[in-house]
Amino acid sequence: GAVVSQHPSWVICKSGTSVKIECRSLDFQATTMFWYRQFPKQSLMLMATSNEGSKATYEQGVEKDKFLINHASLTLSTLTVTSAHPEDSSFYICSAASGVSYNEQFFGPGTRLTVL
Amino acid sequence: SQQGEEDPQALSIQEGENATMNCSYKTSINNLQWYRQNSGRGLVHLILIRSNEREKHSGRLRVTLDTSKKSSSLLITASRAADTASYFCATDGGDSWGKLQFGAGTQVVVTP
Numbered sequence: 001g002a003v004v005s006q007h008p009s010w011v012i013c014k015s016g017t018s019v020k021i022e023c024r025s026l027d028f029q030a031t032t033m034f035w036y037r038q039f040p041k042q043s044l045m046l047m048a049t050s051n052e053g054s055k056a057t058y059e060q061g062v063e064k065d066k067f068l069i070n071h072a073s074l075t076l077s078t079l080t081v082t083s084a085h086p087e088d089s090s091f092y093i094c095s096a097a098s099g100v101s102y103n104e105q106f107f108g109p110g111t112r113l114t115v116l
Numbered sequence: 117s118q119q120g121e122e123d124p125q126a127l128s129i130q131e132g133e134n135a136t137m138n139c140s141y142k143t144s145i146n147n148l149q150w151y152r153q154n155s156g157r158g159l160v161h162l163i164l165i166r167s168n169e170r171e172k173h174s175g176r177l178r179v180t181l182d183t184s185k186k187s188s189s190l191l192i193t194a195s196r197a198a199d200t201a202s203y204f205c206a207t208d209g210g211d212s213w214g215k216l217q218f219g220a221g222t223q224v225v226v227t228p
Contacts, residue, residue, distance in 0.1 A: 034216070046215060104149075
């Protein structure tokens with residue numbers, strides 16, 4: 001199946017710093033990528049949808065100025081958590097879908113963010 | 117917001133037994149998917165069932181969908197220790213093409 005990678009797999013940062021997470025589709029072109037957040041023992045919550053070459057669409061309650069998403073190419077989307085605070089500590093997961101079928105999304109392995 | 121409710125929240129069984137978990141949703145859907153997540157890892161797609169399908173099989177997995185009750189079930193037959201994971205249903209709604217809403221998940225533990 002299609003492979004999606006995320007980098008880094010984990011990151012620890014100080015409060016107030018910004019953290020960038022990369023999501024790459026390794027063997028297919030992803031016209032759409034999705035970013036999710038997952039708190040411990042909870043489900044995935046969709047944060048935003050990003051389409052290559054256009055602005056991301058954020059879900060209600062997600063601050064677009066805090067969670068900057070860039071989908072600059074068909075294989076790369078980035079999520080930048082700006083001025084991170086401890087409450088932003090979470091597991092961030094991306095998924096990618098090709099234009100052929102949006103029915104199946106391929107998920108990255110996730111990035112564990114811990115803000116001290 | 118979460119679309120689906122899953123039950124049970126947790127399930128503990130022995131190897132060889134069957135595991136059944138259910139998912140209910142609230143709005144109309146295009147399709148419903150089941151995913152598996154091992155602790156601290158990403159999601160693995162298991163099976164997709166479309167709104168006009170009632171049952172689907174894939175290996176030891178059997179999924180049913182009842183759109184009149186807005187519910188789905190996932191059955192894992194002859195479970196193995198490697199099936200230990202959290203299982204999530206996700207729905208793709210009619211007006212949110214491609215956007216998945218996940219259920220709360222069922223944590224399954226299979227003991228040897």
